[in-house]
Amino acid sequence: MRSCHILVTSLIGLAFLGAAACSKQQQEEELVETPKPPAIDISRPQPFQSPDAELNAAMQAARDSLPAFVAESMNNDSSGTAFTVKVHAVAPAGEEDLWLTGIASDGDHYTAVVESDPKLLAAEFPMGTEVRFGVGEVVEWHYFKDDKVAGAQVTRILRKRMTPEQRAEHDVIYPFPFE
Structure with missing residues (x-):
């Protein structure tokens, strides 16, 4: 039972880390400005x-x-x-x-x-x-x-x-x- 709890906790932790990594990557991509066309x-x-x-x-x-x-x-x-x-x-x-x-x-x-x-x-x-x-x-x-x-x-x-x-x-x- 304890190993199951550890496994679930680890999976949840990995999910949060993955979400945080994706969120950070998404934020970095959003910071990259699309070049505006010349005037x-x-x-x-x-x-x-x-x-x-x-x-x-x-x-x-x-x-x-x-x-x-x-x-x-x-x-x-x-x-x-x-x-x-x-x-x-x-x-x-x-x-x-x-x-x-x-x-x-x-x-x-x-x-x-x-x-x-x-x-x-x-x-x-x-x-x-x-x-x-x-x-x-x-x-x-x-x-x-x-x-x-x-x-x-x-x-x-x-x-x-x-x-x-x-x-x-x-x-x-x-x-x-x-x-």
Whole structure:
């Protein structure tokens, strides 16, 4: 009887050791990250331009201030939130502006993740896709600080051109204080 008890106890102990070993191996396998696909590069040799001079000036201001925007977004002491940058993407299906988050700089270029839900370029740039871009693709950037929108210079210009009805509709979709 005692040998049977020892055998059962040994088997239970081995089962626990085996489970622990499997669990440890499983944990180690889970720690091995699957390599993420490379960012889709949307950089172009020439910066994106609008036929509208006022919008081009606003885009250039956003491009010129992009390093400060990126620094603010990476500042752990910043009171700003929801840092996003809008870039102009070109693909075989057409052209579309994409909102990106999680911006980082690797020198002359930037990477970020598609936050918006593209309409025309959904197949090429589904939400969550990482893209790499140059400053020339930047249309605008914005973030929230002190309950107001910082940046968004292109949006501010477009809002001034909206009818009261269009602005009211925009305010329902984007209920942020732009002015």
